[in-house]
Amino acid sequence: MRQLTGAGRTVVAGQARRRCSVVLAVVVVLGAVPVLLAHRPVPATGITPAALRDRIAASAGQVHQGYAQSAGALGLPALPNLEQVTALVSGTTEMRVWRGARDRWRVDVLGPGTEQGLYQLPGEQYLWDYGESRLTRIVGEQPLRLPRAADLTPPELVRRLLSLAAGDRVEPLPGKRVAGVVAAGLRVVPVAPGTTVAHIDVWADPDSGLPLQAEITARGARRPVFVTRFLEVSLTAPAAAVLDPPVPGPGIGAATTSAADVLAALDRWDSLTPPDSLAGYPRQDSVDGVPVVGVYGTGLARFVALGLPGRLGDDVFGNAARWGRRLTVSGGEAVLITAGLLNVLAVRAERTYLVTGFVDAPLLERVAADLAGGTA
Amino acid sequence: MIGVELAKLFRRPRTYVIAALLCALPFIVAVFLATTRIPPPPGQGGAFLSAVLSNGALYPAAAMALVLPVLLPVSVAVLAGDAVAGEASAGTLRYLLIRPVGRTRLLVAKLVSLVVFVLFAIATVLVTSYLTGLLLFGAEPDSTGVTLPADVTSLSGVTITPAGLAWRLLATVAYITVSMLGVAAIALFLSTVTDSALGAAMGALAALVVSQVLVTLDAAAAVRPYLPTRYWLAWIDFFREPVLWRDIERGAALQLVYLVVLLGAAWANFMTKDVTN
Amino acid sequence: MIITRDLTKRYGHTTAVREVGLEVREGDRYGLLGPNGSGKTTLIRMLLGLVFATRGEIEVLGLPVPRRVREVLPQVGALVEGPGMYPHLPGRTNLNLFDAAGPGGGRRDRRRRVDQALERVGLAGIDRRPVRAYSLGMRQRLGLAAALLRTPRLLILDEPTNGLDPRGIREIRDLLTELNREGTTVLLSSHLLTEIEAFCSRVGVMDSGRLVLQDDLAALRAPTGRVVLHTPDADRVIALLDGRVEARDGDRLTVRHQAPDDLNAELVGAGVRIVELAGERRSLEQVVLEATTTSSDRVEGATP
Numbered sequence: 043m044r045q046l047t048g049a050g051r052t053v054v055a056g057q058a059r060r061r062c063s064v065v066l067a068v069v070v071v072l073g074a075v076p077v078l079l080a081h082r083p084v085p086a087t088g089i090t091p092a093a094l095r096d097r098i099a100a101s102a103g104q105v106h107q108g109y110a111q112s113a114g115a116l117g118l119p120a121l122p123n124l125e126q127v128t129a130l131v132s133g134t135t136e137m138r139v140w141r142g143a144r145d146r147w148r149v150d151v152l153g154p155g156t157e158q159g160l161y162q163l164p165g166e167q168y169l170w171d172y173g174e175s176r177l178t179r180i181v182g183e184q185p186l187r188l189p190r191a192a193d194l195t196p197p198e199l200v201r202r203l204l205s206l207a208a209g210d211r212v213e214p215l216p217g218k219r220v221a222g223v224v225a226a227g228l229r230v231v232p233v234a235p236g237t238t239v240a241h242i243d244v245w246a247d248p249d250s251g252l253p254l255q256a257e258i259t260a261r262g263a264r265r266p267v268f269v270t271r272f273l274e275v276s277l278t279a280p281a282a283a284v285l286d287p288p289v290p291g292p293g294i295g296a297a298t299t300s301a302a303d304v305l306a307a308l309d310r311w312d313s314l315t316p317p318d319s320l321a322g323y324p325r326q327d328s329v330d331g332v333p334v335v336g337v338y339g340t341g342l343a344r345f346v347a348l349g350l351p352g353r354l355g356d357d358v359f360g361n362a363a364r365w366g367r368r369l370t371v372s373g374g375e376a377v378l379i380t381a382g383l384l385n386v387l388a389v390r391a392e393r394t395y396l397v398t399g400f401v402d403a404p405l406l407e408r409v410a411a412d413l414a415g416g417t418a
Numbered sequence: 419m420i421g422v423e424l425a426k427l428f429r430r431p432r433t434y435v436i437a438a439l440l441c442a443l444p445f446i447v448a449v450f451l452a453t454t455r456i457p458p459p460p461g462q463g464g465a466f467l468s469a470v471l472s473n474g475a476l477y478p479a480a481a482m483a484l485v486l487p488v489l490l491p492v493s494v495a496v497l498a499g500d501a502v503a504g505e506a507s508a509g510t511l512r513y514l515l516i517r518p519v520g521r522t523r524l525l526v527a528k529l530v531s532l533v534v535f536v537l538f539a540i541a542t543v544l545v546t547s548y549l550t551g552l553l554l555f556g557a558e559p560d561s562t563g564v565t566l567p568a569d570v571t572s573l574s575g576v577t578i579t580p581a582g583l584a585w586r587l588l589a590t591v592a593y594i595t596v597s598m599l600g601v602a603a604i605a606l607f608l609s610t611v612t613d614s615a616l617g618a619a620m621g622a623l624a625a626l627v628v629s630q631v632l633v634t635l636d637a638a639a640a641v642r643p644y645l646p647t648r649y650w651l652a653w654i655d656f657f658r659e660p661v662l663w664r665d666i667e668r669g670a671a672l673q674l675v676y677l678v679v680l681l682g683a684a685w686a687n688f689m690t691k692d693v694t695n
Numbered sequence: 696m697i698i699t700r701d702l703t704k705r706y707g708h709t710t711a712v713r714e715v716g717l718e719v720r721e722g723d724r725y726g727l728l729g730p731n732g733s734g735k736t737t738l739i740r741m742l743l744g745l746v747f748a749t750r751g752e753i754e755v756l757g758l759p760v761p762r763r764v765r766e767v768l769p770q771v772g773a774l775v776e777g778p779g780m781y782p783h784l785p786g787r788t789n790l791n792l793f794d795a796a797g798p799g800g801g802r803r804d805r806r807r808r809v810d811q812a813l814e815r816v817g818l819a820g821i822d823r824r825p826v827r828a829y830s831l832g833m834r835q836r837l838g839l840a841a842a843l844l845r846t847p848r849l850l851i852l853d854e855p856t857n858g859l860d861p862r863g864i865r866e867i868r869d870l871l872t873e874l875n876r877e878g879t880t881v882l883l884s885s886h887l888l889t890e891i892e893a894f895c896s897r898v899g900v901m902d903s904g905r906l907v908l909q910d911d912l913a914a915l916r917a918p919t920g921r922v923v924l925h926t927p928d929a930d931r932v933i934a935l936l937d938g939r940v941e942a943r944d945g946d947r948l949t950v951r952h953q954a955p956d957d958l959n960a961e962l963v964g965a966g967v968r969i970v971e972l973a974g975e976r977r978s979l980e981q982v983v984l985e986a987t988t989t990s991s992d993r994v995e996g997a998t999p
Contacts, residue, residue: 052702054690054747054761061686068682072675076643109664134636138662150574152662155465155483155654157573170575173459173468177575274664284660288575422796429784509779513841516743516775517797518768692706693745694737 084217087226087248091212094228097251098204098244101197104252107140107284108221108275112194114268116381119365122357127188131268131384139195139272140280148285149192160192161287168287176295177288186335196270200244200253207232207242207342220245220254221272234343236405237261238383242342250277260383261402267383314349316395321408345399347409355394362388362396369407374414378406389413419523423531436493437539441546443489444481448547452554465654469571470555476570477551478544478587479657485543486594486650490536491626494598497535498605499619501528502688506613506695521689525606529681532602536595544587574659586656593653593666600646600673601626603680610688613695643668646676696721696849696880697742702751704737711737713904714751719882719897724875726895726912727884728983734904735884736776739853742882743773756849769798772847774855778838782827786818786837789826793841812840817866831858839867843874850874852883856890868894892979900986908986916976922952924962925971935965949975 089097114131121128129135141147145165151158159170169178193199207230215227225245232239238260245255254275257266290296316336318325323338325347336347350358359377366379366388374391380403387397387406391414397406427433447467451457457468466480502525505511514524570578578586605622612618629647632638642648649669655662697719704712712734719725729735740746742755744764753760755767780789790809800808813819816836826834835858842850850871856864871894875881885891891898898915900908908915925947926932932948933940942949952958955974962969 052748052752052759052761053750055749058686058690061689065679065682065686069679072679109662150658152658154651155573157575157658159574172571172573172575175469175472175571288571289577291571291577294571294575419796422792425792425795426781429788431783508781509777510781511779512740512743512745512775513779513793514796515745516768516771516773517793518744518765519796520765690747692740692747694740 082219084219084224087217087224089226089248091214091228094226094246094248094251095204095212097248098200098246098253099251101246101251101253102201103144104197104250104277105141105143105279106197106252106275106277107280108138108272110137110139110195110270110272110275111135112137112191112199112268112270116267116384118379118381118384118386119361121361121386123354124188124358126190130189130191130194131381135191135194137191137195140284141197142279142282142285146285148280149195151191158191159287160190161285163285163287170288174295176297177290179296179298180300181298182300194270196253196256196272199270200246200256203242203256203258203342204230204244206344209233209341215243215245217248218245218255221275223247223254223272223275225254232342234339234341236339236402237341237343237400238385238402239342239400247277252277258383263382314351314393316347316349317412320347320397320412321405339399339401342400343405345397345401345405345409347395347397347413350394350396352394355390358396359388359390359394362386369410371410371414376410376414378403378410391415419519419527420530423527424534427531427535433535433538436497437542440485440489440493440539440543444477444484444543444547445550447480447484448477448550448554465651466657470551472555473570474551474553474555475548475583477555478547479590481543481547481550482540482590482594482653483651486597487630490539490594490598491601492623493539494532494536494601495605495622495626496615496619498528498532498602499609499617499622500615501532501606502609503613503615503618504609506693507615509695511695512693515693522685525610525681525685525688528606529602532606533595533599536598536602537591540591540594544591572659573654573657576659578657578659589656590653593656593670596670596673597650597653600676600680603677603684604646607680607684607687610684610691644672646672648672696723696756697882698754699738699742700752702738702741702753703749704734704741704746705749710904712741712748715901715904715906716909717899717906718909719880721880722875722878723880723882724871724894724896725880725882726891726898727882727901728886728888728891728898729884729901730886733901735901736853738901739773739775739851739882739884742851743768743771743775745775769845770848771851772842772844772849773851773853774838774842775851775853777854777857778834778841780826780834780837783825785823786821786826786829786833786840787813789837790841790844794844797845799845808844809840812843815843815870816840832860832863835859836863836867839870847879850879850881850883852881854885855883856885856887864890888979888983898979900983902987908982912979915979915982918953919975919977920951920953921975922950922955922958923971923973923975924948924950924958924969926962926967926969928967931965932962932967935962935967946970 111134113134116131118128118132136152138150138152145162147162149160157172161168161170165182167180169180193202210230210232213229213231215229217224217226219225226248227243227245230242230244240259240261240263243257243259244253246253255271256269258268259266315333316325320338325336325338327333327336334349337344338347339345362377362379366377369376369378374389376387376389379386383400384398385401385403385406387410389395389397389410395413397409451467451471455471457471465483466476470477470480502511505514515521570583572578601622604625605618608618608621609615626647629645633642633645633648649665649672652665652669655666697717699715699717702712702715702717703710715738717738727735737746741748741753742760744761747761756770758767760767781792787809790812791805794805794809813821816839818833818836818840826837829837835855839855842852856867859867871881895912897911898908899906921941927946929943929946929948933943936950939951940948941951950958955972959969959972
């Protein structure tokens with residue numbers, strides 16, 4: 043028999059192994075890309091926490107546009123008429139943010155196949171709801187309103203929290219990349235007793251002071267229970283057309299109002315005004331001349347009490363009772379819902395009150411005793 | 419070889435049966451919507467479904483949202499699962515290979531014919547649902563007497579021009595085609611592993627179902643960006659104003675990664691696979 | 696044309712083909728004989744690059760397989776384990792597709808090739824029915840037509856007459872003989888001994904994955920040194936030949952003798968009437984039975 047052409051030309055096991063290694067190598071490379079991107083070294087920013095805090099406070103006019111996401115794990119039950127608020131702190135909210143000026147911005151809340159846009163113009167706001175196909179014009183300032191998604195963008199939330207925590211201690215945090223921007227970090231540790239907040243971590247663009255990420259960690263928790271951050275951000279002014287609200291057309295409902303939500307509606311009942319003092323803290327009106335919401339306490343241990351009229355009060359209390367822990371109070375009923383960071387107290391005595399804040403259970407138990415005790 | 423695969427695709431009755439099924443679903447939904455005029459509540463049901471009642475021109479987009487989650491991936495998985503395994507069990511694979519057709523070339527031709535199938539299927543859905551929409555949800559004659567659909571409103575409330583609607587629908591077709599690449603690659607890979615076309619299709623569908631479940635599971639948030647179905651609905655972002663490219667870009671990139679990896683795996687496996695059936 | 700050395704294929708723990716050294720020479724009509732499951736099909740698949748060997752070497756048309764199988768295959772026509780067709784398409788469309796999948800030729804060339812191939816296998820008047828409506832025999836012919844599409848130098852046919860009636864078998868055999876005469880080397884496998892015996896010039900016998908025998912048919916069937924004769928005068932012959940008669944069965948005698956012609960002359964000269972006289976050859980059946988020590992009963996047709 044003739045000599046054949048040498049080994050390795052018929053048996054292909056070697057080739058098979060080579061091909062598999064090539065594919066594995068591709069998998070490893072592709073898999074490593076996101077990991078490497080996430081672990082790029084972060085250069086030091088060289089800004090002190092106090093200076094950063096000042097810059098953040100002054101950043102309200104900073105133009106920017108981006109894509110932000112807030113995620114809460116507070117696990118609050120959906121209370122009647124307050125579902126939108128509880129969803130904000132219990133779930134994930136995707137937002138697109140455009141800010142051209144302090145009074146010229148737009149925040150879209152994105153859902154699967156839906157969108158709600160809030161357009162701020164000087165002196166008026168437009169609320170676009172795709173699901174309802176309705177455009178609502180809100181004239182004038184709204185001194186009193188429920189929290190909404192636009193309050194949870196990193197810049198808005200951070201500025202609000204930092205103004206609440208004005209007297210609290212700040213510590214430096216290592217910088218990190220947020221949405222590709224090298225951000226400087228700071229940690230706020232509240233000094234006020236009675237708060238549930240262990241610390242608030244904030245990262246912001248060191249040059250403009252624009253907050254890019256915030257994480258709120260509750261006492262006793264290892265991981266933050268609420269995070270809001272930019273996934274994409276650009277410190278450029280948005281195109282003017284983007285900030286213009288849609289024009290009502292055929293098939294689009296249009297309405298004009300001066301009161302956007304249930305909280306404003308409650309303001310009509312004078313008799314619901316909460317007590318002058320609770321748990322030893324005097325009442326401050328949240329907004330002058332709007333007594334329906336009472337604000338008590340200081341710093342991050344601040345809490346609000348809200349009186350609810352008959353039917354609504356019964357609904358809210360009944361719903362809260364299904365979720366919360368009953369407190370024994372003389373002169374009425376009380377239910378406490380503890381959600382780690384944000385606690386909610388519902389008290390039904392002569393009137394129904396809803397109390398909430400970053401405050402702990404012992405403080406709210408004292409509040410419950412005060413409210414049920416009938417001190418009007 | 420691509421020509422041969424396309425000839426096989428379009429000379430096969432089942433191609434048209436599947437396309438007809440895909441077209442039937444939006445049509446049935448449209449008939450019910452048009453007769454009852456009960457829109458699904460916002461945020462539930464298919465995207466755009468509540469909007470089409472007032473404007474039939476948007477029905478192609480609603481139709482996409484109807485066929486995309488289940489029917490289209492199932493068809494792609496069935497066809498892709500059959501691509502190699504079906505030829506193997508029919509006994510034609512060995513005759514193609516000794517023709518000779520290079521194994522790499524065969525895989526590529528199979529993938530191309532799958533892409534063509536998806537384009538064909540979506541195009542038929544697009545055309546039939548557009549006609550359905552105009553027919554059942556109406557269009558009003560304008561001042562010149564020409565019947566035009568009413569202006570389409572984007573998710574952001576801004577009116578979309580007919581040209582804008584056209585490019586958005588085309589972009590949607592392109593994006594959905596890309597989205598199907600991942601499914602096709604999974605099924606094609608499994609099709610080279612097993613000689614059972616059904617097994618390959620089932621495997622791919624199982625992967626998709628797992629992915630769909632994990633996407634909605636908060637506990638799986640860490641792996642969510644890597645799930646093949648994570649960005650499937652991102653084409654809806656074409657109908658926002660301005661267009662939100664973030665998820666669309668990521669979705670396309672993710673599908674390409676799946677395609678490269680799984681097609682690579684299919685190639686590595688198939689090149690030295692014994693064809694014994 | 697085909698040389699394999701030490702060719703072995705294992706699937707997991709079972710060895711389908713074991714250390715096979717096949718040698719098919721140019722112009723051969725090579726018959727690969729063996730029962731079902733003896734490894735014929737696996738061997739053929741390895742020759743075509745469909746199955747990859749665990750050990751050993753293959754050379755087809757002077758080129759290593761599977762490394763350069765893509766240069767080899769255009770010159771090879773093959774039928775492997777029955778025809779594979781797209782059942783929903785007509786036969787001609789099937790051939791068109793298979794032809795278009797391979798390299799070579801313009802539209803006209805391709806059409807001519809398909810027509811010729813159909814004509815050669817007797818399917819020139821093929822209609823538009825889909826293949827699933829064909830009889831087994833028609834499909835087999837169609838498969839052969841596919842193998843003949845590019846007038847191959849080498850034909851590798853696995854059980855080519857499966858499902859054909861006797862007339863069809865005859866036609867295919869004639870076709871193969873004609874192709875062989877025109878210079879095509881043919882390797883065909885079968886589990887039917889008679890078929891191999893009727894057509895082949897060279898035989899390989901496979902048993903349990905091994906090639907247990909490989910030789911020219913003529914050499915295998917060399918004269919045994921005995922002459923079988925049929926005569927009414929048997930008693931006279933026995934007396935005449937004096938001990939050279941080895942066996943008697945009525946009028947039939949087996950005589951030890953090297954030259955049948957001389958024996959004939961001798962007996963006729965002695966006035967013996969002879970009905971029939973021929974030198975004895977071993978039957979292929981015997982050869983195969985001797986070669987296959989194990990499970991030879993599975994060779995169908997060995998006991999006709």
